[in-house]
Amino acid sequence: MSDLQGKRILITREAKQAKVFSEKISASGGIPVEVPLLKISNKVAENREFIFAKLPSYHWVIFTSANGVHCFFEQLPNHLTSLLENIKIAVVGHKTEEALKQYQFVADLMPEVYDADSLAEIFLKKYQAGETILLVRGNLSRDVLPRVFTKKGIGFDAIEVYETQMNRESAALLKRVIAADEIDFITFTSPSTVEAFAELSGNYTAIPCVCIGTTTKKAAEEHGFSSILTAQIFTIEGMIEEMRNHIN
Structure with missing residues (x-):
């Protein structure tokens, strides 16, 4: 396995944008799990x-x-x-x-x-x-x-x-994914994704999360996440690099 070592990574961003993120995670050896929490x-x-x-x-x-x-x-x-x-x-x-x-x-x-x-x-x-x-x-x-x-x-x-807008249609899927206890990282690409996750998941904050930047990190802290990784370069590539470094 390559850098992400088969880790299951939850992608919460809007569906169209999630595809590119998923492809990059797969190319880095991770397993993307798409649950779009926003609609744009x-x-x-x-x-x-x-x-x-x-x-x-x-x-x-x-x-x-x-x-x-x-x-x-x-x-x-x-x-x-x-x-x-x-x-x-x-x-x-x-x-x-x-x-x-x-x-x-x-x-x-x-x-x-x-x-x-x-x-x-x-x-x-x-x-x-x-x-x-x-x-x-x-x-x-x-x-x-x-x-x-x-x-x-x-x-x-x-x-x-x-x-x-919050994609409430994803609430049931999100809860099933979390209940399966198979997610290694949650990714947040905006404060809005953090807020949507907190509301739709029931504010479940035990899984490590990866934030695209400091503003998103602040939202994660405010919602009670204790294990937070933050990209050094505020891009999805930066988020993947941060997960690589954390794993290895």
């Missing part, structure tokens, strides 16, 4: 027409997730796409940039540490007074950037282009 869907924002009409006036568009990128471009009329060529784009990390590249755009700004706090820090160093900002979000996106911008007196517009 396009959301038509009330201010969408206003934002799209105003698009030429923005100096920056900020994406804080790959979901935000995909849902934004799915909703953006084709004839407006070229307007982004004249707008600077900031992303939270390289997975978000990979999503951006699918639409033939490259980020102008990306932090070395893939979280909103780091993005806020480097963005403020690049931002020039008077520049206008469009922040692309989901309904459960963290308020780090809005809070920083408000504190600094920086005006911005925000548009919610996707919605994350």
